[in-house]
Amino acid sequence: MSSSVLDQRRLGVRAILEAIAAGSITPGDVIRESRRRIDAGDAEVKAFTRLSQVADMPDRGPLAGIPVGIKDIFDTADMPTEMGSALYRGHQPRFDAALVAMARAKGAAVMGKTATTELASLDPVETTNPSAPGRTPGGSSSGSAACVAAGFCAAAFGSQTGASVVRPAAFCGIAGFKPSYRLLPTVGMKTFAWSLDTAGLFAASVADVALFADRLTDRALTIPAEFDLSGRTIGFYRSKVDETIEPSMAGAIETVRRWLEDAGVRTVDVAEPGALHEARQSHTAIQGYESTRALMHEHRAEGARMGPKLKAILDEGLDVTPEAYDIARRAARIGRKAANALFEDVDALVAPSAFGPAPEGFGSTGDPTISKLWTLTGNPVVNVPGLATDAGWPLGVSVIARFGRDSHALAIAASIERLIANR
Amino acid sequence: MSSSVLDQRRLGVRAILEAIAAGSITPGDVIRESRRRIDAGDAEVKAFTRLSQVADMPDRGPLAGIPVGIKDIFDTADMPTEMGSALYRGHQPRFDAALVAMARAKGAAVMGKTATTELASLDPVETTNPSAPGRTPGGSSSGSAACVAAGFCAAAFGSQTGASVVRPAAFCGIAGFKPSYRLLPTVGMKTFAWSLDTAGLFAASVADVALFADRLTDRALTIPAEFDLSGRTIGFYRSKVDETIEPSMAGAIETVRRWLEDAGVRTVDVAEPGALHEARQSHTAIQGYESTRALMHEHRAEGARMGPKLKAILDEGLDVTPEAYDIARRAARIGRKAANALFEDVDALVAPSAFGPAPEGFGSTGDPTISKLWTLTGNPVVNVPGLATDAGWPLGVSVIARFGRDSHALAIAASIERLIANR
CATH class of the missing domain: 3.40.190 (D-Maltodextrin-Binding Protein; domain 2)
Structure with a gap:
C-alpha cells in the first residue's frame, strides 16, 4: 500500500519514523522505495559508487527504515571502500567504521557507498546536482549530498576537512550538520588531516538531520517543540x-x-x-603538514596516479616545516x-x-x-x-x-x- | 669487519649513527647484525610476530642503519597487521601507517612486526622480558620494548592508551618516550580510544630515543650537549x-x-x-565510551573470539552514557x-x-x-x-x-x- 510519506520528493527522517511508529508503513517499504528510486534515478545523478544487498536490512531499532548513504571513505565490511581513488580500487575492509557500525546497530539501512572526491580532497567526481542541473553538487561529500537531495536516501554520512559537508549541503539545497569536532567518531574513516577531519550528516531538513543525529548518538539533539527564537540575539x-x-x-x-x-x-x-582572521590563514599549513604525513606512503609510492588537485596539496604540504606547523597550531x-x-x-x-x-x-x-x-x-x-x-x-x-x-x-x-x- | 658498536649488548641509535658517519660500519652491517640477533634469540624472547625481508632495506637517509621493530597495530604494506587478534589474522593493509612511512622515508630498516596484546589492550602475549627472566615485559607494546631490551633493534614503535609505552619500557629497563598527544601521527595505527591513543618510541637510552625522534620528525629533540640540570627545579x-x-x-x-x-x-x-585526581578517575569512562565505538563492529560481530580482558573493557564501556562521557571529558x-x-x-x-x-x-x-x-x-x-x-x-x-x-x-x-x- 502506498503512503504519502513515500510519495514526497525527498525522504524525510521524521516523517518516515512517525509513519513507521503509526504503523502506516514498514521499514521494508521505505527501503524498497529507496532502492526503487536509486535504480530509477542514479544513472543520471551518479550519487552511488556501489549498492548493498537490500535483502538483509534490519527491520527494528530506533533508525529502522531510514535509508542511509555512506561516503566511500568510511570502511564497510560488506562493500569495498575505494575512497574515490585508483589507489584503493577493490579495497575491502574487514570491519565497519565506527559510525557505520553505530548506524547499523540502531537499525539504519545502509543503501550503498556514495561518490567522494579522491581521498575526500578536491578533484571533482561525476555526480550531478539534483537541485541545480548542470552544476556541481559540491564536494568532497558529493554523492552523500546528492543522494539525499535526489530523494534516494533519508540521510547520509559525509566528512569535512575544509567545507565538504556544509558546501555540498548548500549547493544541493538540503540540511548539512557538521558537528563539534569529534562529536561523531572518525575511526575507520580515511584520514586527510587529523586535527580538521570531522564526520558530518545530511538530511532533507534541519529537523530531520537533528532527529537522525539524536537517534544515532543517543544525545539530546532533536529539536524541542517549544524552542522559540524570539528574544534571542x-x-x-x-x-x-x-x-x-x-x-x-x-x-x-x-x-x-x-x-x-x-x-x-x-x-x-x-x-x-x-x-580568527589569523586562524583562518593557518588552515592551509595545518592541512598541508598533516595530509603529507597521513598520506605519506600513498603520495610517495603512487603520487603519479593521484588526481592533480590532491597531488598539488600533498606536494605543497611537504614544504610545511614542523616550526610552521606549530605556529599554525x-x-x-x-x-x-x-x-x-x-x-x-x-x-x-x-x-x-x-x-x-x-x-x-x-x-x-x-x-x-x-x-x-x-x-x-x-x-x-x-x-x-x-x-x-x-x-x-x-x-x-x-x-x-x-x-x-x-x-x-x-x-x-x-x-x-x-x-x-x-x- | 666487526665493530665495537655491534658488540654491545644493546644496539644504540647514537653509537650506530656515529659509526656509520665515521665510515667504520655500513647500514647493511647493522641490519645484518640485527637480523642475526633476532634469528638467534627471538625463539626465546618472542618479540616478533613477523619478520620482513632484509634484502631490500634502505642504505641512505638520516636513519639508515637503524633497525626498527613495529608494534603490530601499525599498518604495513609489506607485512600483515594482525593486532594480536584472531579477528585480524592475515589482515594485509594496502599502505603503511604514517609513522611507518615516515621511518622508511628517513631510511630506517623495518625489521618486522612486534607482539602486541590484543588490539593494544590487556590480554598478555607470550613475549618474555629480556631484562627480568620469568617476568612480564609489560604491555601492550610488549614486543617493541622486548626487541630493544634484547638488543635486536635500536628502536621500536609502540602506543599508549593507558601506560603501554612507559610501563614496558620501565619493566624492560630501556628508554620509553610517550610524546605530547599527537606529536607523532596515529594515522594507520589501530584506534582504541581516540582522545587517549598516543604513538610512542623505545630505544636503549634516553639520548638514543631523543636522537631517533629528532631524525624521524625533523624536530629539535636531540639532547643539547650543553644542557645542564643545576639550578633547575x-x-x-x-x-x-x-x-x-x-x-x-x-x-x-x-x-x-x-x-x-x-x-x-x-x-x-x-x-x-x-x-588531576578527578582527571585520573575520568580515564575509565573516556576509554570505555570511545573504545566501544571505535571497536563496535568487532565487538558486536566477534566479541566471543576476543580475549577476556579486552571483552570486559568493551562490555563495561557500553554502560558509559554520552552524559557520563561528557562529564569525564x-x-x-x-x-x-x-x-x-x-x-x-x-x-x-x-x-x-x-x-x-x-x-x-x-x-x-x-x-x-x-x-x-x-x-x-x-x-x-x-x-x-x-x-x-x-x-x-x-x-x-x-x-x-x-x-x-x-x-x-x-x-x-x-x-x-x-x-x-x-x-
Missing part, C-alpha cells in the same frame, strides 16, 4: 571573505536578517576578530578561544555557507574558503536550506554555535528554516 | 596512587631525589591537585589546565613509571594506573632506565614535562639517566 558574522560573496548570497543573508528581526530576534553585526588554538568568546554576546552566528549557489559545470566542487574557519575551530555548523537565486539554484545559510552546543546550533537552524519555509 | 609528584607503590620503587624515587640534590638541583614535593579538560599550571613552578616532574618492577609470571602485563593520568592530560613522559631492585629487576622513573615541551622532557630525563649511570 543572532550575530551576523562579517569577515574579509564576505567582500567577494555573490550578490545573490548577500541578498539571502540580508533576507534572513530581516525575517529574524520581524520574528522578534535581536540581530547584531559581528566583525571577525583578528585572532598556535594560531588555531588562539582562534578557538576567540571563537568561544564570540558566543558570550550572541546565541548563534549566521554566515554564508558558500560564496553563492553551486558554480556551473563540473570542473570544480566550488570554493571551500568560507566554511573552513569553523572546521578549524571545531564549532558546530548547520547548513539551513530553503533560499534560492532567482533562477532557482539553492543558497545555503550557516548557523554556527559555541563548541559543544550542537543542540543549540540545530534548534536555531531549524527555527530559521521554518521562518524561511513560512514566507 | 624538579617536582616530585605525589598522589594517592603512591600509597601502594612497592618499597623498591619508593627507594628508587628517593635515590633519584638525593642524587639530583647532590647535583645542585632544587627538588620540591608536588601534591596531586584535586583536578570536562574533568579531563580541567585536568589538562591543572597539569599545565604545575609547570609554572617546576621544570619537570618525577614520578614512578609503575608500582615496582615487572610482576612475576605472564598472567598480567602489570598495572597501568600510575601512567594513565599523563596519557589523559597529553603531557610528554620519558621513562628513565638504569635503576633496579636488589635482585636486579629494572625500575623505571618517569620524567614529565609541560605539554608541547618534549625536548625539555627528554633533556631532563637524559640528565637524570647520566646521573644514575655515573653513580
Whole structure:
C-alpha cells in the first residue's frame, strides 16, 4: 500500500519514523522505495559508487527504515571502500567504521557507498546536482549530498576537512550538520588531516538531520517543540571573505536578517576578530603538514596516479616545516578561544555557507574558503536550506554555535528554516 | 669487519649513527647484525610476530642503519597487521601507517612486526622480558620494548592508551618516550580510544630515543650537549596512587631525589591537585565510551573470539552514557589546565613509571594506573632506565614535562639517566 510519506520528493527522517511508529508503513517499504528510486534515478545523478544487498536490512531499532548513504571513505565490511581513488580500487575492509557500525546497530539501512572526491580532497567526481542541473553538487561529500537531495536516501554520512559537508549541503539545497569536532567518531574513516577531519550528516531538513543525529548518538539533539527564537540575539558574522560573496548570497543573508528581526530576534553585526582572521590563514599549513604525513606512503609510492588537485596539496604540504606547523597550531588554538568568546554576546552566528549557489559545470566542487574557519575551530555548523537565486539554484545559510552546543546550533537552524519555509 | 658498536649488548641509535658517519660500519652491517640477533634469540624472547625481508632495506637517509621493530597495530604494506587478534589474522593493509612511512622515508630498516596484546589492550602475549627472566615485559607494546631490551633493534614503535609505552619500557629497563598527544601521527595505527591513543618510541637510552625522534620528525629533540640540570627545579609528584607503590620503587624515587640534590638541583614535593585526581578517575569512562565505538563492529560481530580482558573493557564501556562521557571529558579538560599550571613552578616532574618492577609470571602485563593520568592530560613522559631492585629487576622513573615541551622532557630525563649511570 502506498503512503504519502513515500510519495514526497525527498525522504524525510521524521516523517518516515512517525509513519513507521503509526504503523502506516514498514521499514521494508521505505527501503524498497529507496532502492526503487536509486535504480530509477542514479544513472543520471551518479550519487552511488556501489549498492548493498537490500535483502538483509534490519527491520527494528530506533533508525529502522531510514535509508542511509555512506561516503566511500568510511570502511564497510560488506562493500569495498575505494575512497574515490585508483589507489584503493577493490579495497575491502574487514570491519565497519565506527559510525557505520553505530548506524547499523540502531537499525539504519545502509543503501550503498556514495561518490567522494579522491581521498575526500578536491578533484571533482561525476555526480550531478539534483537541485541545480548542470552544476556541481559540491564536494568532497558529493554523492552523500546528492543522494539525499535526489530523494534516494533519508540521510547520509559525509566528512569535512575544509567545507565538504556544509558546501555540498548548500549547493544541493538540503540540511548539512557538521558537528563539534569529534562529536561523531572518525575511526575507520580515511584520514586527510587529523586535527580538521570531522564526520558530518545530511538530511532533507534541519529537523530531520537533528532527529537522525539524536537517534544515532543517543544525545539530546532533536529539536524541542517549544524552542522559540524570539528574544534571542543572532550575530551576523562579517569577515574579509564576505567582500567577494555573490550578490545573490548577500541578498539571502540580508533576507534572513530581516525575517529574524520581524520574528522578534535581536540581530547584531559581528566583525571577525583578528585572532580568527589569523586562524583562518593557518588552515592551509595545518592541512598541508598533516595530509603529507597521513598520506605519506600513498603520495610517495603512487603520487603519479593521484588526481592533480590532491597531488598539488600533498606536494605543497611537504614544504610545511614542523616550526610552521606549530605556529599554525598556535594560531588555531588562539582562534578557538576567540571563537568561544564570540558566543558570550550572541546565541548563534549566521554566515554564508558558500560564496553563492553551486558554480556551473563540473570542473570544480566550488570554493571551500568560507566554511573552513569553523572546521578549524571545531564549532558546530548547520547548513539551513530553503533560499534560492532567482533562477532557482539553492543558497545555503550557516548557523554556527559555541563548541559543544550542537543542540543549540540545530534548534536555531531549524527555527530559521521554518521562518524561511513560512514566507 | 666487526665493530665495537655491534658488540654491545644493546644496539644504540647514537653509537650506530656515529659509526656509520665515521665510515667504520655500513647500514647493511647493522641490519645484518640485527637480523642475526633476532634469528638467534627471538625463539626465546618472542618479540616478533613477523619478520620482513632484509634484502631490500634502505642504505641512505638520516636513519639508515637503524633497525626498527613495529608494534603490530601499525599498518604495513609489506607485512600483515594482525593486532594480536584472531579477528585480524592475515589482515594485509594496502599502505603503511604514517609513522611507518615516515621511518622508511628517513631510511630506517623495518625489521618486522612486534607482539602486541590484543588490539593494544590487556590480554598478555607470550613475549618474555629480556631484562627480568620469568617476568612480564609489560604491555601492550610488549614486543617493541622486548626487541630493544634484547638488543635486536635500536628502536621500536609502540602506543599508549593507558601506560603501554612507559610501563614496558620501565619493566624492560630501556628508554620509553610517550610524546605530547599527537606529536607523532596515529594515522594507520589501530584506534582504541581516540582522545587517549598516543604513538610512542623505545630505544636503549634516553639520548638514543631523543636522537631517533629528532631524525624521524625533523624536530629539535636531540639532547643539547650543553644542557645542564643545576639550578633547575624538579617536582616530585605525589598522589594517592603512591600509597601502594612497592618499597623498591619508593627507594628508587628517593635515590633519584638525593642524587639530583647532590647535583645542585632544587627538588620540591608536588601534591596531586584535586583536578588531576578527578582527571585520573575520568580515564575509565573516556576509554570505555570511545573504545566501544571505535571497536563496535568487532565487538558486536566477534566479541566471543576476543580475549577476556579486552571483552570486559568493551562490555563495561557500553554502560558509559554520552552524559557520563561528557562529564569525564570536562574533568579531563580541567585536568589538562591543572597539569599545565604545575609547570609554572617546576621544570619537570618525577614520578614512578609503575608500582615496582615487572610482576612475576605472564598472567598480567602489570598495572597501568600510575601512567594513565599523563596519557589523559597529553603531557610528554620519558621513562628513565638504569635503576633496579636488589635482585636486579629494572625500575623505571618517569620524567614529565609541560605539554608541547618534549625536548625539555627528554633533556631532563637524559640528565637524570647520566646521573644514575655515573653513580
